[in-house]
Every structure is written in structure tokens, then in C-alpha cells.
Amino acid sequence: MSQTLTTPDISGAAGAPVLEVNDLHVEFRTPHGLVRAVNGITYSVRPGETLAILGESGSGKSVSVQAVMGILDSPPGFVTGGSILFHGQDMLTMPAAQQRVIRGPGIAMVFQDALSSLNPVFSVGHQIGEMYRAHQGASRREAKAKAIELMERVRIPAARERVNDYPHQFSGGMRQRVMIAMALALDPEILIADEPTTALDVTVQAQIMELLNDLQRDTGMGLILITHDLGVVNEVADRVAVMYAGKIVESGTIDEVFTAPTHPYTAGLMSSVPQAETKGTRLQPIKGQPPNLAAIPPGCSFHPRCPHARIGSAAAADQDCAGDVPELREVRPARMAACHYSEEIFGE
Amino acid sequence: MSDTGEPILVVKDLVKHFPLTQGIVFQRTVGHVQAVDGVNLELYPGETMGLVGESGCGKSTVSKLIMGLEKPTSGQILFEGKDVAAMSRRELRRYRRQVQIVFQDPYASLNPRMTVGNIVAEPWDIHPDVVPRKERPRRVRELLDLVGLNPDYANRYPHQFSGGQRQRIGVARALALRPSVLVCDEPVSALDVSVQAQVMNLLEDLQDELGLSYLFIAHDLSVVRHLSDRVAVMYLGRIVESGTHADVYDQPAHPYTQALLSAVPVHEPALRGAKERIVLTGDVPSPADPPSGCRFRTRCWKAQQICVDQDPALVDRGQGHPSACHFAESVEIVHTD
Numbered sequence: 121m122s123q124t125l126t127t128p129d130i131s132g133a134a135g136a137p138v139l140e141v142n143d144l145h146v147e148f149r150t151p152h153g154l155v156r157a158v159n160g161i162t163y164s165v166r167p168g169e170t171l172a173i174l175g176e177s178g179s180g181k182s183v184s185v186q187a188v189m190g191i192l193d194s195p196p197g198f199v200t201g202g203s204i205l206f207h208g209q210d211m212l213t214m215p216a217a218q219q220r221v222i223r224g225p226g227i228a229m230v231f232q233d234a235l236s237s238l239n240p241v242f243s244v245g246h247q248i249g250e251m252y253r254a255h256q257g258a259s260r261r262e263a264k265a266k267a268i269e270l271m272e273r274v275r276i277p278a279a280r281e282r283v284n285d286y287p288h289q290f291s292g293g294m295r296q297r298v299m300i301a302m303a304l305a306l307d308p309e310i311l312i313a314d315e316p317t318t319a320l321d322v323t324v325q326a327q328i329m330e331l332l333n334d335l336q337r338d339t340g341m342g343l344i345l346i347t348h349d350l351g352v353v354n355e356v357a358d359r360v361a362v363m364y365a366g367k368i369v370e371s372g373t374i375d376e377v378f379t380a381p382t383h384p385y386t387a388g389l390m391s392s393v394p395q396a397e398t399k400g401t402r403l404q405p406i407k408g409q410p411p412n413l414a415a416i417p418p419g420c421s422f423h424p425r426c427p428h429a430r431i432g433s434a435a436a437a438d439q440d441c442a443g444d445v446p447e448l449r450e451v452r453p454a455r456m457a458a459c460h461y462s463e464e465i466f467g468e
Numbered sequence: 469m470s471d472t473g474e475p476i477l478v479v480k481d482l483v484k485h486f487p488l489t490q491g492i493v494f495q496r497t498v499g500h501v502q503a504v505d506g507v508n509l510e511l512y513p514g515e516t517m518g519l520v521g522e523s524g525c526g527k528s529t530v531s532k533l534i535m536g537l538e539k540p541t542s543g544q545i546l547f548e549g550k551d552v553a554a555m556s557r558r559e560l561r562r563y564r565r566q567v568q569i570v571f572q573d574p575y576a577s578l579n580p581r582m583t584v585g586n587i588v589a590e591p592w593d594i595h596p597d598v599v600p601r602k603e604r605p606r607r608v609r610e611l612l613d614l615v616g617l618n619p620d621y622a623n624r625y626p627h628q629f630s631g632g633q634r635q636r637i638g639v640a641r642a643l644a645l646r647p648s649v650l651v652c653d654e655p656v657s658a659l660d661v662s663v664q665a666q667v668m669n670l671l672e673d674l675q676d677e678l679g680l681s682y683l684f685i686a687h688d689l690s691v692v693r694h695l696s697d698r699v700a701v702m703y704l705g706r707i708v709e710s711g712t713h714a715d716v717y718d719q720p721a722h723p724y725t726q727a728l729l730s731a732v733p734v735h736e737p738a739l740r741g742a743k744e745r746i747v748l749t750g751d752v753p754s755p756a757d758p759p760s761g762c763r764f765r766t767r768c769w770k771a772q773q774i775c776v777d778q779d780p781a782l783v784d785r786g787q788g789h790p791s792a793c794h795f796a797e798s799v800e801i802v803h804t805d
Contacts, residue, residue: 176660277750291751292523321522321687323748326731330747348661351733354740375737392665394694395735399713402672403694405665409630 137164138309138342139188139227144202146180146187149195155413157183159366160202162448165310165342172345172357172374174389178410180366181346185312189229190219206310224255228303232315234295238287244271244298245283251305270301274331293324300331307339314346329356350393354378362386365411365421368448372455382457382466384426419443420459428465436460474549476681477534477567477649479509482543484529488756501756503529505705506543508782509683511649516675516682518696518713520689520728524752525702527685531653534683535569547649565595568642572654574634578626584637585622588612591644598645611640614677616670632663636670643674651683656691668695689732693717701725704763705755707782711789719798721791724764726799762793770795 146158158180165171175181186192187199190211203210206226211219231237239247248270249263258266264283271279274297287295296316303311313332317325333356336343347353353360354374361371362385370383381387388406408425411417423429423441431442438444439460448458459465485500504526511517521527532538534545536552545552547563555563571577578587585608592599599607609619615636626634635655642650652671656664668691674680686692692699693713700710701724709722720726727746734740748767753759762780765771774794785796 176662293751321752322689322731323522323727324751325733326745326747327749329733330745349733350661351735354735354737355733378735378737389661390735392662393735394665394668394690396693396717399694402669403665405669406662407666409632409663410660 135167137166138207139344140164140203140205140208141184141188142203142205144184144187144204145200146183146192146197147200148197150414153414156416157197157366157413158187159416161361161363161366161368162202163361163368163371165344167309167342168336168340169359170336170343170345170357172347172353172360173363174347174350174353174360175363176348176410178413179363180413181363182314184363185229185314185344185346189227189312190216190223191229225306226308227310227312228306228308229312229314230296230299230303230316232318234292234299234319235287237299238295240287243284243286244290245285248298248302248305251302255306266305267301270305271298273304273335274298274301276301291324292320293327296320296324296328297331300328300335304335304339308341310342310344311336312344312346315348316345317352318347318349325352332356350378350389362389365416366413367421367458368456369422369459370455370457371448376452376455380466382451382455382462383422383459384428384465385422387466388425388427417442418445420446428461430461473513475510476513476548477509477511477683478544478546478549479507479530479534480544480546482507482509482530482533482545483541484526484533484538485541499756502705502758503755504533504540505758507702507705507707509700509707511681511683513648513681514675514679515697516684516695518692518699519683519685519702520687520692520699521702522687522728522752524704524755526705526755527687527702528653530702531569531651531683531685534651535567536564561595565598565645566647567649567651568645568647569651569653570635570638570642570655573658574631574638575626575658577638578634580626583623583625584612584617584629587626587637588622588640588644591641595645607644611643612637614643614674615640616666630663631659632666635659635667639667639670639674643678646678647680649681649683651685653685654687655684657686657688664691671695689717689728701728704752704758706763706792708764708793709789709791710782715787715789718801719787720801721785721787721789721796721798722764722793723768723770723795725791726801727767729801764793 142162143160144158145160148155148157161184173181188204199212204212206222245264245267248267252258252263252266268279268283276294276297317328345357357374360374360377361368364385370386381390391404394403406425411421417424419442429441431440446458446460448456451457451462482504483506484504485502487497488499488501489495490498507530519527533540552563588608588611589604608622612619617636656667684695696713698712699716700707703724709716709725720729727748730743730746734743750767753766759766760776761778762775765775780792780794782790782792784790787796787798
């Protein structure tokens with residue numbers, strides 16, 4: 121895939137992209153063989169916009185942002201191709217020390233499991249303040265004052281009293297707020313949220329999503345939201361990229377992708393979700409299981425599960441779903457899909 | 469489903485308090501976690517009763533109490549009109565055969581050192597009269613086929629299967645004793661969306677085929693809505709609202725139910741923002757020290773003095789279905805997901 125596949129500017133968000141990921145490849149060299157977790161994905165994020173990366177477990181969505189954050193377990197994980205540009209500079213070609221200088225204040229990340237992401241033996245105030253001590257050389261007193269300020273910003277009640285509390289003294293939702301406070305400490309331009317609400321109850325999830333939305337509006341940061349929840353994506357994102365077996369199979373604005381999918385996988389996901397009007401009817405799930413990333417099917421990786429797959433003599437020349445890899449291409453204005461027969465299946 | 473006839477399973481004023489202890493040798497009880505505090509449920513033959521609630525509300529404890537994995541502090545569980553606690557050994561044996569459970573975690577609930585065939589056949593070690601020994605290999609194949617697995621997989625081990633397939637193995641094991649009631653404790657919450665739909669379809673098909681009753685416990689409101697005939701909403705150890713699927717989802721009367729429904733993300737882009745969102749403040753209080761009166765009052769926007777003083781009973785307050793709120797008022801919900 122080439123540069124031309126950069127997702128077109130369809131969000132209406134102003135300005136040049138802050139972060140551009142081009143044709144990124146990540147693989148894991150394990151004793152059981154080569155696992156190709158990310159196979160050439162391309163996306164960009166502009167200031168103030170929210171890009172959702174939607175995918176099921178094992179689709180490579182988390183690994184792709186771990187590569188961006190430089191927190192890939194290496195070995196066994198290796199970035200084997202592509203570039204990650206932050207304000208036009210390729211971070212992958214820089215020495216590690218320089219990468220840290222850029223990433224530290226520029227890109228921050230919130231993880232799914234706040235309890236295991238926080239250090240249990242330090243107070244939350246200490247951990248939030250650490251950002252200022254490490255990156256700005258602040259004193260302990262200054263760092264603590266700023267930690268309180270941040271805790272108030274993420275709406276932790278009684279921040280001044282709770283700053284010396286330890287992670288186990290907070291509820292799940294409050295811990296996630298602490299994580300968000302840490303991520304916001306250095307005013308990042310890009311915030312990556314990896315399943316930030318998956319471990320939370322639905323009422324708390326609503327609180328956290330509202331908080332992220334408000335913070336984004338105030339700071340104008342770009343947000344990358346990794347999730348498997350179609351509802352959450354619809355609520356907060358501007359654009360969505362759907363991942364399957366390490367590739368983006370469809371991308372576009374939320375409104376368009378959700379109302380009229382152009383890839384059979386996206387369409388299958390939509391019809392798998394129980395909704396008000398599906399009560400009493402059978403759901404239409406995607407048959408089969410997601411593929412093993414160590415043995416991705418040839419051709420279109422979705423073809424064994426696809427109800428529209430055309431194989432052998434049924435396929436057009438160079439468009440055999442079991443043999444020819446479909447490129448991510450513009451199937452409609454500002455809509456990208458990686459399917460040979462998108463137009464025939466879903467209309468123009 | 470039909471409400472005619474007797475309920476097959478009745479839960480009456482069920483209470484479970486876990487003691488909180490301090491000290492190592494001489495343990496003192498310093499308090500109680502009121503996990504379940506006066507729960508009433510009725511399950512009719514062939515229907516699905518959904519039990520929804522957030523984590524920590526006690527819904528899994530209810531399932532453990534029904535399965536006899538925990539002893540209730542007080543209250544009764546009646547199976548076909550008989551109190552389980554007063555059952556004879558022989559009756560209890562039958563009860564345990566008739567009521568089976570499907571667990572949430574398909575990874576932890578299957579023994580990794582047993583083959584799938586042995587896992588499915590294991591219940592017959594305890595209840596050998598269900599299937600004669602000679603018939604067992606054939607019956608295992610039938611069960612695997614019934615839940616949509618290749619019968620030739622009987623000699624494989626659990627690690628060779630994906631999450632969705634393992635959940636099917638768990639269902640096959642639960643069906644081995646030909647039960648009449650299946651308690652499903654979050655059976656699809658560990659699965660991906662596309663696989664989750666497959667397992668939900670399987671559960672529906674099995675119900676049609678075998679006439680099973682389900683107690684379906686989940687935190688996912690859309691999943692419960694899809695499968696259930698009747699729904700009960702739990703909060704902090706108590707049921708706050710119950711009724712038919714249409715009562716609870718279309719005209720919720722309890723503020724907690726309303727907030728819960730409003731917090732579910734909308735799936736239709738066109739309807740984004742159409743739903744009035746009630747974002748609750750704060751967290752669920754600790755069940756070791758629940759608020760006086762109404763347990764939801766600390767997060768409720770309708771709370772007044774009476775909510776502090778008086779515990780609202782779960783009764784019909786003019787909305788056509790019971791709710792536990794002094795200020796119950798049904799709200800029409802236009803579904804947007």
C-alpha cells in the first residue's frame with residue numbers, strides 16, 4: 121500500500137494531521153511461528169478529531185497503537201515496515217531518546233485496566249505528579265499541587281483529600297479518571313484510549329465518555345479510541361476505521377459507515393448486535409471464528425466467513441476472494457473499503 | 469411466554485450476607501456485605517427471565533444461591549413448589565440434575581486436562597442413571613452436534629477451541645443431564661460481538677427445541693432485552709423494578725432503570741443525541757454499608773427525606789408493573805439503539 125491510501129479528509133476537522141501512520145506492519149516472532157498482527161495499516165488524526173479503531177479481539181487494534189506509543193513488547197514484537205509521523209517527523213527512524221522527548225509530552229495513552237496500570241504502592245497523587253517531576257523537573261510540592269488540579273479537572277470529588285490515597289481505595293470509574301488525569305498532565309496533542317470503558321459498568325461508562333468528550337473540546341487534542349463496542353464508537357467518534365486480521369477493511373465517517381456499510385465484515389458486525397427491533401427475531405451473526413493471526417487466510421482474510429465470497433470460477437479476473445488480496449480503495453466518495461465486490465454487494 | 473401454570477422455580481425473600489472478618493486466629497466479624505437482600509423471583513416453564521444489574525449488585529450471588537453453591541442467610545428457593553432447603557437427599561439429587569448452570573468465563577470453567585468428551589460426560593459420573601454407560605459416547609456426540617460443534621472433536625482438549633466454541637462446550641455439559649432450568653450467568657459477555665450473536669441464537673434454538681427455562685443473568689441490557697420474556701433490574705442486592713420485557717424497556721418506572729437505559733450507547737448515527745441522557749453522579753455505594761431507606765437515593769435526582777427514612781417496597785405503583793421507588797413514574801422510552 122502506498123501514501124495515496126491516506127484516508128481522505130472527510131472529518132471537516134481543521135489543520136494538518138498531527139499523527140500519521142503509514143503502511144504500518146507489526147509482527148511477533150514466537151516459538152510457534154510468525155504472528156502477523158498488523159499488516160499495513162494507514163490512518164491519520166487531526167487536532168480535535170476522534171478516530172475510532174473498531175475491531176474484535178485479535179484484530180490488531182491494540183498492537184497498532186502500542187507501536188505508535190513505542191510500548192510494543194520487543195522481542196517478540198517488531199515493527200517491520202511503515203512509518204509513524206508525528207508532525208511530519210518519522211518516529212521510527214529516530215533514536216530511542218529522541219522518540220521519548222517527542223512522545224512524552226505529545227502522545228499519551230489511557231489503558232483498559234486501570235487497576236493493573238497504576239502502581240499499587242504509590243499514592244495516586246505521587247503517580248500523577250511524577251509526570252511533572254520527570255518531564256518538567258518540578259519539585260514534589262509543585263507536582264502535588266498540579267496533581268490536585270488535574271484530579272479536579274477529571275472531576276474526582278474531594279481531590280485535595282484523596283490525593284494521598286492509593287489506587288485500591290478508588291472505584292473502577294475513579295481509577296480510570298486517575299489514568300486520564302495522568303494522560304492529560306502534559307497537555308498531549310494526541311490521546312490514545314485503548315478500550316477505556318470496557319471494564320466499567322454502563323452508567324460509569326457514560327460518565328467517562330462524557331468526560332473524554334468535554335476534555336477533548338476544551339483542549340482540542342486528537343483522540344484515538346480503540347474499542348470493540350459499536351455503540352461507544354457511534355456516540356463519540358467522527359471517523360471510524362474497522363480492523364480485521366491486522367488490516368483496515370473499511371473506513372469513513374461514522375454516519376456513513378454505520379448507516380451504509382461497504383464491507384461485508386462491517387455489515388456482519390452491525391447485524392450481530394441485538395437491537396430494540398431485533399427482539400423476537402434471530403440475530404444474523406457472522407459465521408465461523410476470527411482467524412488465527414499466525415495463519416491468516418490467503419486472499420481476502422475475511423473470505424472464509426464472508427457470505428458474498430466469490431472463489432475460483434465464480435470470481436472475476438484478479439478478483440478471486442481466496443487468492444487476490446483486496447486493496448483498501450475508495451468505493452464511494454470519501455469511503456474506503458477493502459472488498460473486491462463492494463459496489464456489487466452494497467450498490468454504488 | 470405463558471404465565472399460566474405454576475412457576476417452576478421461585479425465589480422468596482432471598483438474603484445472603486457475607487461476614488467481614490478481622491484477625492487471623494481469632495476472627496471477629498466486623499460487619500456484613502449485604503450481597504443479596506430480599507430478592508423475589510419467579511421463573512415459569514419455557515420462559516426466559518432476565519436479571520440485569522451492574523457489577524456488585526448481587527446478581528451472580530443469586531445464581532450461586534440457586535445452584536446451591538452458597539447457602540442463603542435466610543429466605544427460600546422453591547423448585548416445583550418444594551423448598552430446596554427442606555428437600556430429602558433423593559429430592560436434592562433430582563433438583564441438582566434439573567437445574568444446571570452455564571458460567572461466564574469459558575476459559576476458567578473447563579478443566580484443561582480433560583478432553584471435551586470427558587467434560588461433557590462428567591455429569592453422568594454423578595447421575596449414572598441418566599444415560600446408560602454404553603450409550604454415553606453416542607450421546608456425547610449428539611450433544612456436541614446439538615450445540616453446533618463437530619462431534620469428532622470429542623477427543624480434543626479445551627485449549628484447542630476458541631472462546632465461542634468453549635462456551636458451546638459449557639452449554640453441552642449443562643444439557644447433559646437433561647435439565648429443565650438453565651441458569652446462564654453472563655454467558656456471552658466474554659465473547660466478541662460476532663460470536664456472541666451465534667451463542668445467543670444457540671440458546672434460543674435450544675429453548676425452542678428442549679422447552680428449557682432460562683434465568684439469564686447479564687449486565688448488557690441489549691443482550692437481556694433480546695432474549696428475555698420478563699426482566700428484573702437489580703441494584704445493590706435488591707430488585708428495584710421488574711416486569712415484562714415491554715414494561716421495563718419501554719416504560720421504566722424506577723429512576724435507576726431509566727438511567728441505566730439512557731446510558732446505553734446509541735447505535736444509529738441519525739439518532740445520536742436524540743436520547744436524553746441521564747448521567748448518574750458518583751459510584752455504587754459499598755454493599756457492606758448500604759444507605760438507609762432506598763438504596764439508590766445517594767445517586768438519585770428525585771431523592772427526598774422519605775427516601776432516607778423509608779425503604780420503598782417493590783409493588784405496583786400504578787405503572788402496571790412493580791417498582792421500588794416512592795416517586796415511581798413511568799417514562800416512555802423511544803428506543804434508539
